[in-house]
Amino acid sequence: MGQSKKLKNLQSIFKDKAKIIKATFSITNRTTSSIQIAVLRATTRSAQSPPHDHHVSTLLSLGNTTRHSASACISAILHRLHHHHQPNVYVTLKALLILHYMITRGSFSIKEQPLLQPMSNTGFESLNLSRFMDNTDMQSREFAVWAQWYASFLENNLSTSTILGCFLSSSKMEIEKKKEKLKFSLYMDLFKEIEALVLIIEEICKAPNSLNCQTNDIVYEVMRLVGEDYRMIQYHMMIRLTELSERLHNLRTNELTGLTRCLERLEGCKGRLTELFMNRKRNESFWELVSEVISELMRLKKYAEMKSVSRKMIEYASESTELKTSRYFGLLPYGENNYWLTLTR
Template sequence: MRHKGERGGGGGGLRELVGAIKDKASQTRATFQPPSPYQLPLLRSTTHSPTAPPSLRHLSYLLTLSNSSRSSASSLVSSLMDRLRHTRSSPVALKCLFSFHFFLRHGPFILLDQLSFLPLLGGRNYLNLSSFRDSTSPLSWDLSAWVRWYASYLERAVSSCRALGHHFLNSSSESTPSPLNDESKVSSFANHDLLLEIESLAGLIEETSRILESCLDNPIVQAVKEYVMDDCTRVIRAVSIRINEFGERIELLSFADSVELVCSLRRLEACGGRVEEMLDGEGSSRVWDSIRVLRGKVGGGGEGDGESRNGGWSESARFDVGRRLPRLSDSVLFPSGRWL
């Protein structure tokens, strides 16, 4: 069966031929007049072919080039963003975004720092691709939708990395903490910081749940989905650790903190079914059960628990604010209830 992106007889083949000629011309120019050492491997990893996945070999080589200094990491990110900014090809844009994701997952700290860009410093956000369209073929049109969603997802991922630390999605054994060490670190956080983290994780889970269902047999899309699903497993593990920690410190939550927490828990619950479906229930159902239990304990339980409600909050929660306010000695020295 022919893919719908190949409709129209020889048109698809002609477009692929034109794309291959463009790739060859760009690589030839970069060979004889290299503007930077990153240009040629970057061109080879982000070709116009709609059926060729990004070249992990060339992306790994780019990582070795950028590992020497902050300036080299900055040059690599600038080259990648220039490639993304100037292309009108959805396969090229999707491969550029995958390259960004690859660097976020495998890059050294100096590169991760450069990827946490730039709008905060007044720079331009090149991942704002909500208006990206490539109408040259039905397949390019479908891949354009993936470009728009993937750029939005990566913005969320970068935001979560800023909230939880650059190492959060990084898969290198040197920078990824063990679950035990991560639990010990989380137990020392103040409630405010922990709430910011759970809110950021809820946003990333929400964006993950919006993943598209088109073109799943396309090799580029397959590579993208594999990376996103691996991220999702890490995010669920991080959510689980923080849900357990909140379970230990329920008595230390102020009423305002409880409201914020329940809002994040509701967002996570709303995505639970979709995420379990995407992961085929790979150990994630226990996390959603924990989220429901915690929400009921904090004050946003379901119907039929015997308490009168106003706007989703129980009267016992509303009038028990004094008990929920942390004592000064507890909140300063021991944010986690596990140490009391």
């Protein structure tokens, strides 16, 4: 079994080298050829470690030049993700890592590529790895589950960024501009953005539990990048909760209920997040704000319900009074034109 695996790895190495040689002597555009070579070198099958920094830097510099190069860069990464010879979990994880680097550190021209935009109501078709599996051995199958989850997380990253109107990893200046616009946002828009942020946090909590995989350098790098995104998610969430906390008194009962349920789902993720990031990114001020908003929502909801009950009691009392009054008076038709005449009993 071990010898068979070594033979497969050797074959994979030769195939990757053959692809690099083919791309080197390709008659296609020189920039496109350079990008293909850079992607192949960054996602080799031979090493079970994340892409080297200089390979990532090379890809970023190539993709950040023009829109054409950005498109070629994303296309090459996605092609590598889906079309490498025989499913290989390490190539898949490395390709997803490279894509994550592009999303977080790439230029505007990279982030705005159509390939990274929603293609349907179900998500980003280019990142659908729900059926991916590497059956080379038990370890490969375990890592394949990580690849499925990581691809799903990146889908959520991109869809959430689309809803927010800016990327999770946007610069401080971009986030501040968005923060100013939030003051004029409708409640439903703010709620939609908060719900999207809760959904991506719930996706983080679905990370596999296989401990032996977590010691791997590739998975460690995956969780490091996801942890950085989680830190930004907290920041985006705090901005919106702070803005919304000033409007809570104007919300209707059904809006109070919907927001409470959403934030209770978020609060339910705290324990799992603490496990995943080993208390490194728990940010107590964030959870204190969430708890305060939930408490205020519960108070306002209770007050609204009591007010509704009081109103119904007043209406009921008023109807009872009218009913009692009607018992002492009768209405009878009177005269040729049937005018109503009130008579006491």
